[in-house]
Amino acid sequence: MSLTPTWPHAWLLIASMLAGALNAMAGGGSFLSFPALLGTGILPIPANATNTVALWPGQFASIAAYWEDLKHNLRLLVPLGTAALLGGLGGAIVLLRTGQATFLHLVPWLLLVAALLFAASNPISKWLQRRAVEHKLAQVEDGASLPASRLSLAPLFLGMVLVCFYIGYFGAGAGFLVMSLLAIFGVEEINQINALKVVTTCLANGIAVVTFVVERQVVWHYCLLMMVTAAVGGYFGGRYSRRVDARIMRAAVVVIGLGMAAYFFWKEAS
Numbered sequence: 001m002s003l004t005p006t007w008p009h010a011w012l013l014i015a016s017m018l019a020g021a022l023n024a025m026a027g028g029g030s031f032l033s034f035p036a037l038l039g040t041g042i043l044p045i046p047a048n049a050t051n052t053v054a055l056w057p058g059q060f061a062s063i064a065a066y067w068e069d070l071k072h073n074l075r076l077l078v079p080l081g082t083a084a085l086l087g088g089l090g091g092a093i094v095l096l097r098t099g100q101a102t103f104l105h106l107v108p109w110l111l112l113v114a115a116l117l118f119a120a121s122n123p124i125s126k127w128l129q130r131r132a133v134e135h136k137l138a139q140v141e142d143g144a145s146l147p148a149s150r151l152s153l154a155p156l157f158l159g160m161v162l163v164c165f166y167i168g169y170f171g172a173g174a175g176f177l178v179m180s181l182l183a184i185f186g187v188e189e190i191n192q193i194n195a196l197k198v199v200t201t202c203l204a205n206g207i208a209v210v211t212f213v214v215e216r217q218v219v220w221h222y223c224l225l226m227m228v229t230a231a232v233g234g235y236f237g238g239r240y241s242r243r244v245d246a247r248i249m250r251a252a253v254v255v256i257g258l259g260m261a262a263y264f265f266w267k268e269a270s
Contacts, residue, residue, distance in 0.1 A: 008039040016054065016226040020233030023058060025244060028118050028253035030055065030172040031111065033226065035260050042219055044104045045095060048170065049212035050219045054226035056209050058234050059202045066195035073192055079153055080200050083160035088204030090161075091168025092211035108264035110170045115257025117173030118250070156185040164204035168211075172257075175201055 015036035019029030030051055037047035070077070095103070163177045178197045187193050212218050 008036075008041070012036045012040055012222065013225060013229050017229040017233035019055065020058065020230030020235075021237030022233075022249075022253060023055065023230075024234040024237030025240075025249050027175060028114075028172070028257060029230070031115070031253065031257040031260050033230070034172075035111075035263070037219075037222065038107075040222065042222070043100050044107060045098065045100055046217045046219055048095065048103070049217035050223045050226070052171070052205055053209050053212055053218050054223045055230055056202075056205050057227060058230060059198070059205060063198055063202060066191075066198050069189075069191045069195035070199065072189070073187065073196060076187075076196060077199065079157050080160055080196060081203050083157050084164045084167075084200045084203035085207045087161040087164025087166075088168035088207040089211060091165040091170075091204075092208035093168075094165075095169045096211070096215055096217065105268065108261050108268060110172070111257060111261035111264060114170070114172035115254055115261055117176060118257060119254045120176060156181060159185075160200065164200065167201060167204040168208040171201075171205065171208075 012033075015032040019031075019033035021029075022032065023029040033055065034047060034051045037051055038044060042050065098106075159181045160178070163174055163181060166177070167174045175197055178200050179193050182193045182196055187196065
């Protein structure tokens with residue numbers, strides 16, 4: 001069944017609004033907005049670039065909410081920020097050097113990986129919370145505050161460069177990779193991990209945004225409309241997020257991601 005000329009564009013506006021709401025409530029908005037851009041007939045790499053640029057302002061705005069938690073790890077901002085910029089720039093450049101057909105063949109695999117990463121988010125979150133509780137119990141048992149774990153900055157830096165490379169290339173579902181790395185290398189408090197994750201992903205996506213704009217890969221008339229509708233969706237998503245069961249939202253995002261991956265695998269096979 002062929003689509004009418006106006007339907008893909010109407011769906012893009014709906015999908016970007018839903019993406020903004022999903023990002024505010026649980027994450028995973030790109031599972032809707034990126035395929036919707038492809039549905040308008042845009043080539044896959046400009047679609048990915050446009051999607052990244054359209055959703056980035058919402059990421060940037062969220063940093064302010066984490067400022068108090070960032071104060072505890074100011075010494076990490078320079079190495080993590082540097083890793084984010086290097087990795088994000090490398091991923092964006094490699095994306096732009098990838099052929100359109102090659103990237104289109106990678107799309108179902110990227111969506112599948114992103115959906116599986118998102119599915120792992122709940123176990124990872126529980127693991128991080130257990131680590132925080134165990135750390136506090138150890139402090140109580142020792143009767144004094146334990147010294148903060150010394151972070152292995154070199155392995156953390158290299159690991160973050162690799163994760164941020166993926167963020168610059170595609171990025172969906174990478175937030176929990178960032179959180180896992182921070183926890184493995186010694187950051188214990190969940191709010192501080194979240195704060196560092198937001199800054200790191202924002203910088204990695206930010207340098208990718210600059211690269212896409214400079215290389216003229218952004219389809220601006222779609223991008224600007226998506227910014228507006230995603231912001232509207234984000235407002236209502238943030239306002240009503242506490243009324244929705246987080247487990248249901250995460251499950252819905254995983255189902256959407258797997259469904260989109262299956263759809264593109266089917267298209268490639270047909």
